[in-house]
Amino acid sequence: MGQFGIGQPVRRKEDTRLLTGAGQFTDDIELDGQAWAAFVRSPHAHARLLSVDPSVAKAMPGVIAIYTGADFAAAGVGRLVNDADYKNRDGSPMRKPTREVLPTTHTRFVGECLAIVVAETQARARDAAEAVEIEFEPLPAVAGGMRALAEGAPLVWPGLGTNEVVHWEYGDAGKVEALLAGARKRVSVDLVNNRLAPSPMEPRVVAARFDAADGQLTVWSPTQGGRRIQQMLAKLLGIPAAKSRIISIDTGGGFGVRSKMYPETVCVAFAAKTLGRPVKWRGDRAETFVSDYHGRDQVNHAEMGFDAEGRVVAMKLATMVNVGAYLSENGLRLPMDGGGRIIPCVYHVPEFYFSVRPTFTNTVCTDTYRGAGRPEANYITERLMDKAADAFEMSREEIRRRNFIRPEQMPYKTHLGFEIDSGDFDGTMNMALEAADWKGFEARRAVSEKRGKKRGIGLAVFIEGAGSRPLEGMRVRFEDDGGVTVIAGTYSHGQGHATVYSQLVHEFLGVDYDRVALVNGDTANSPETSIGTFGSRSSMVGGMGVKQACDAILVKARKIAAHLLQTEAERVVFEAGVFSAGAGGVTIDEVARASRDPARLPEGVTPGLDEETTYKGDSENFPNGAHVVELEVDPETGVIELLNYVAVDDCGVVLNPFIVHGQVYGGVAQGVGQVLTEDVVYDEAGQLLTASYMDYGMPRAAHMAHIDARFNVVPSKSSWLGVKGAGEAGSCGAPPAIVSAVADALRGYGVRHIDMPLTAERVWRAIEAAKSNKAA
Amino acid sequence: MLYDVKMTVNGAAVAGQVEARTLLAQFIREHLRLTGTHVGCDTTQCGCCVVHVDGVAVKSCTMLAVQAVGRSITTIEGLAAADGTLHPMQEAFREHHGLQCGFCTPGMVMMAVDIARRKPGADEKTVRHELEGNICRCTGYQGIVEAILDGSAKINAARINSAEA
Amino acid sequence: MHNFDYHRAASLADAAAKLKGAEDGKLLAGGMTLLPTLKNRLAQPSDLIDLADLGDMRGVSIEGDEVVIRAMTPHFAVATSLEVAAAIPALAALAGNIGDPAVRHRGTIGGSVANSDPAADYPAAVLGLDATVVTNERSIRGDDYFLGLFETALRPGEIITSVRFKKPKRAHYLKFRHPASGYAVVGVMVAQFAAGTRVAVTGAGPCAFRVKAMEEALDRSFTPAAVADIAVPHADLMGDIHCSAEYRAHLVKVYARRAVEALTA
Known part of the structure; x- marks a missing residue:
């Protein structure tokens, strides 16, 4: 509908505010009379707490209070629990230690909160935090997941007798092994999905106020929608959920890591409640590095067997995921619930065996980070396909083509029980190959060769599962001034929901785009059935929530309009915001006004036109795409330079291409980060060596190439809108495409794979090793 | 000990009392309550805090408030015209989707204006290099780079026009 | 950052004298390394002597x-x-x-x-x-x-x-x-x-x-x-x-x- 309807590249209505410094991030909020918090953090990866003595610190100027684990235990603060219920292969339950908000006996990773100090200023709080005396008995620690599973490794939870959370499996190992053994070709890969720091640009901040008169706790913090945090916080502090309110006005990036409940949130809320005084904590970047949950950290062994035509007969996959010292909300689930939804990705694999070993280590927890299990899964299948192409001496596109799930096989039931409703993997790949001039590559390789550079081209075809937990409440309200407000529990922190939801309301109700506003980020007014924004779900669940509310509005509005026009509802036509019958017409705004006046309503119609509905879908959606990257490697230094990046994505129906392209670019950059520059490194003693941007390689503008983003639109059947989530595609495509391109560039040396991140030194070493192998 | 500081911020004379350790970014945010300037790291890497000091881009997290005495500071709040008309660089960021969450944006825009001043006619590669000290986690930089190329062209065309007029 | 006293040197001689008079003084030039070091509490000087006003040093x-x-x-x-x-x-x-x-x-x-x-x-x-x-x-x-x-x-x-x-x-x-x-x-x-x-x-x-x-x-x-x-x-x-x-x-x-x-x- 015109320039503001579905599918239009509408510029964002959020931007003017954010561009003029008028955003309201949590640290921008000052509460009357607020005190400041600082945390005492563990310097040890693993230690017994012999004593925690805050007495010297408490006596320092400006110090208001200090709370330790003992104080929390005495106050009855609850524990952070995990509600997963995976079974071991033998049917026994998974190991489920719970987490004290502030530990009382042991600390299990560097940076763990051990005490909260509250003082008049931030500087005073930090000074006092340094003065809290803690006596530790250091214990052996283990940071690497594979090391933690080795015989004799230090135990994170000695009482459990193992670091393995669970050894879960799917499929028939014997049958798959037999098929692999009998396959014409059998290929295997051993891969590292490196550990990443999600690193939203806004460090973590919490501010809390408790109103003793009515028992109301209000917490401001960057989130991805506060509903779950509200509920968890209430439970931990023993207050009714209705008395717990979470507000996020603006949030400086989420990426999965801001959807979580952290001990700092509980501590600040506890302090505010106990002191009856507002308390604020602003984490610095170093604290954010040690305490924000990390992402990825899997080690995978995978094998595929093929028949004579290069068709997969079976696959097996063994995954270790390092979950850190405690069970976070989702960390251990990611291989099964995240990647498991789609594995083995875009390929038809008749028999599949999958085993997962989530593993405790003395590191901060891992949890969801852009893609959350799906980038890992796609990386595995794409590396296998490249290996198979080598084995068959077949092109990388041909081996994929022979194995794609075909449109006529859809809906296609995945091994772990999900249903891929749509997708045109071959067509999408062909578009990408064409856009990247795949066929003309050899001529470009020759040009680079003359300049002493090794040029490579890489391909990745991937699939995603988006819109998980398809349930979301949405409210649409008519304002007295003729405007319409969408009140959502999804929460826009960069995705442009105010713009997209306005487009939808404009499309469905004909209300001027500029007259539509979004209210979100406050559990006090968001619908009870809302969950939030994560897993690329808001375009589908939020969009369908808006659609459903608008549909209900129109049903009622039509009745009222008919009454006003003195005709039958069936004779009323609705177009562009106007109900008409014959010569007469009323605008939806006029109907909304009339709806508030009982005298103007037909019989049996309740006053008001506002609607709150809950969208409940049957399934999620499956965005997919094909990315092609071209790059040069400097063979003397190992430096990789990206030259061209083509991203063809099937995000279903595109509500706003301008915004969806932005999601693709950002996802690709995070994928480029994983494959080229980013790596969270703990040393063997569990000290974090990458706790600043001096050591943790964030991708910069110069690391990126211009991205040519295109769409192959195959509408999803999962919802009326036909959308597929767009947020996580880029992070799935970039890692396998780039590794494939580097391997292609170094084909002449015989280098066929390098583990992520492909730092210059690693690439150089791979080349040197290959050269000396050849010489030998 | 507290120090008296006086400086010009967004054209207005301001004064305050600060500790020696108070950073310019803190003074701007906490004393003046101009919260558009953000702090995203501790190591002078991310650039969320970039402001102009006497017309050039500076990381306000790595300058003491006492060092800024007598200087003229421009923050993101001082960039648009008094009537609210966006600065051409702000407009270019809006037009090219140069922001998503908006946290790095103020520093990014202030740096962009500085790039336009120092490097008129810069090509894409130069702009990417000039962004060495500004990190964005959302946009993949593509919209930012496009915005700077476009905004810079418009700013410099206007500058030439006004010089010719 | 720990606190310190801040001084502006009026001349080179003044800077030298102030540096000498301080318990653990440090010179502040551009501050691009010193200030991040202080922010991360890796140093704790008693005094900073700012050389910014020494125009003839530029x-x-x-x-x-x-x-x-x-x-x-x-x-x-x-x-x-x-x-x-x-x-x-x-x-x-x-x-x-x-x-x-x-x-x-x-x-x-x-x-x-x-x-x-x-x-x-x-x-x-x-x-x-x-x-x-x-x-x-x-x-x-x-x-x-x-x-x-x-x-x-x-x-x-x-x-x-x-x-x-x-x-x-x-x-x-x-x-x-x-x-x-x-x-x-x-x-x-x-x-x-x-x-x-x-x-x-x-x-x-x-x-x-x-x-x-x-x-x-x-x-x-x-x-x-x-x-x-x-x-x-x-x-x-x-x-x-x-x-x-x-x-x-x-x-x-x-x-x-x-x-x-x-x-x-």
Whole structure:
């Protein structure tokens, strides 16, 4: 509908505010009379707490209070629990230690909160935090997941007798092994999905106020929608959920890591409640590095067997995921619930065996980070396909083509029980190959060769599962001034929901785009059935929530309009915001006004036109795409330079291409980060060596190439809108495409794979090793 | 000990009392309550805090408030015209989707204006290099780079026009 | 950050007196290294003495065959100085590639040279361009200046006032940026003088150093081939999670050769 309807590249209505410094991030909020918090953090990866003595610190100027684990235990603060219920292969339950908000006996990773100090200023709080005396008995620690599973490794939870959370499996190992053994070709890969720091640009901040008169706790913090945090916080502090309110006005990036409940949130809320005084904590970047949950950290062994035509007969996959010292909300689930939804990705694999070993280590927890299990899964299948192409001496596109799930096989039931409703993997790949001039590559390789550079081209075809937990409440309200407000529990922190939801309301109700506003980020007014924004779900669940509310509005509005026009509802036509019958017409705004006046309503119609509905879908959606990257490697230094990046994505129906392209670019950059520059490194003693941007390689503008983003639109059947989530595609495509391109560039040396991140030194070493192998 | 500081911020004379350790970014945010300037790291890497000091881009997290005495500071709040008309660089960021969450944006825009001043006619590669000290986690930089190329062209065309007029 | 007392020096003598009078005073120039160090609570000076008001400590001049850069001159001014660009283009280019634009607006040559960060760029120029570090007390030859990790020949209370670089026949500086911080993992300055060639390296070792074997080879034959096979022993070099000592040694060799290539192309 015109320039503001579905599918239009509408510029964002959020931007003017954010561009003029008028955003309201949590640290921008000052509460009357607020005190400041600082945390005492563990310097040890693993230690017994012999004593925690805050007495010297408490006596320092400006110090208001200090709370330790003992104080929390005495106050009855609850524990952070995990509600997963995976079974071991033998049917026994998974190991489920719970987490004290502030530990009382042991600390299990560097940076763990051990005490909260509250003082008049931030500087005073930090000074006092340094003065809290803690006596530790250091214990052996283990940071690497594979090391933690080795015989004799230090135990994170000695009482459990193992670091393995669970050894879960799917499929028939014997049958798959037999098929692999009998396959014409059998290929295997051993891969590292490196550990990443999600690193939203806004460090973590919490501010809390408790109103003793009515028992109301209000917490401001960057989130991805506060509903779950509200509920968890209430439970931990023993207050009714209705008395717990979470507000996020603006949030400086989420990426999965801001959807979580952290001990700092509980501590600040506890302090505010106990002191009856507002308390604020602003984490610095170093604290954010040690305490924000990390992402990825899997080690995978995978094998595929093929028949004579290069068709997969079976696959097996063994995954270790390092979950850190405690069970976070989702960390251990990611291989099964995240990647498991789609594995083995875009390929038809008749028999599949999958085993997962989530593993405790003395590191901060891992949890969801852009893609959350799906980038890992796609990386595995794409590396296998490249290996198979080598084995068959077949092109990388041909081996994929022979194995794609075909449109006529859809809906296609995945091994772990999900249903891929749509997708045109071959067509999408062909578009990408064409856009990247795949066929003309050899001529470009020759040009680079003359300049002493090794040029490579890489391909990745991937699939995603988006819109998980398809349930979301949405409210649409008519304002007295003729405007319409969408009140959502999804929460826009960069995705442009105010713009997209306005487009939808404009499309469905004909209300001027500029007259539509979004209210979100406050559990006090968001619908009870809302969950939030994560897993690329808001375009589908939020969009369908808006659609459903608008549909209900129109049903009622039509009745009222008919009454006003003195005709039958069936004779009323609705177009562009106007109900008409014959010569007469009323605008939806006029109907909304009339709806508030009982005298103007037909019989049996309740006053008001506002609607709150809950969208409940049957399934999620499956965005997919094909990315092609071209790059040069400097063979003397190992430096990789990206030259061209083509991203063809099937995000279903595109509500706003301008915004969806932005999601693709950002996802690709995070994928480029994983494959080229980013790596969270703990040393063997569990000290974090990458706790600043001096050591943790964030991708910069110069690391990126211009991205040519295109769409192959195959509408999803999962919802009326036909959308597929767009947020996580880029992070799935970039890692396998780039590794494939580097391997292609170094084909002449015989280098066929390098583990992520492909730092210059690693690439150089791979080349040197290959050269000396050849010489030998 | 507290120090008296006086400086010009967004054209207005301001004064305050600060500790020696108070950073310019803190003074701007906490004393003046101009919260558009953000702090995203501790190591002078991310650039969320970039402001102009006497017309050039500076990381306000790595300058003491006492060092800024007598200087003229421009923050993101001082960039648009008094009537609210966006600065051409702000407009270019809006037009090219140069922001998503908006946290790095103020520093990014202030740096962009500085790039336009120092490097008129810069090509894409130069702009990417000039962004060495500004990190964005959302946009993949593509919209930012496009915005700077476009905004810079418009700013410099206007500058030439006004010089010719 | 721990608190401290702040002073503005009115003159060089005043700065020296204030520094002497402080319990544990530090000079504040651009603050690009000092302030992050304080913010991370890695140092706790009692006093900072700000040199910002010493206008005569700022600026660039050409004196005979030397480029004189006064200590408080920011990198940006060096990078954009037409005089520096005409006399020693490699020096202007080096300054224009330090840190990022905002850092170049504040960071000064005096601060950088006094601090002697192993990954800073200027030390390669000090050694490579046979510079003299001038202080309020004396002149120190560049070759005698860098002693170790964050360790220089400066005595307590000594204040750098300028750095004098000799104008070479030709010079070129190349740096390999650290993927996270942007600092030099390896920076190589190759400068040819009538008296001989200098090859100075920063980033790779605990402090900047010269590679005599390369210098002698280039004096025999100023060609890329002359240095292509001269290995730098990596035993004394630094390594971190991004770049091992062995890789740094390799980069020194490659970048030295490429610098000569750039000069002879």
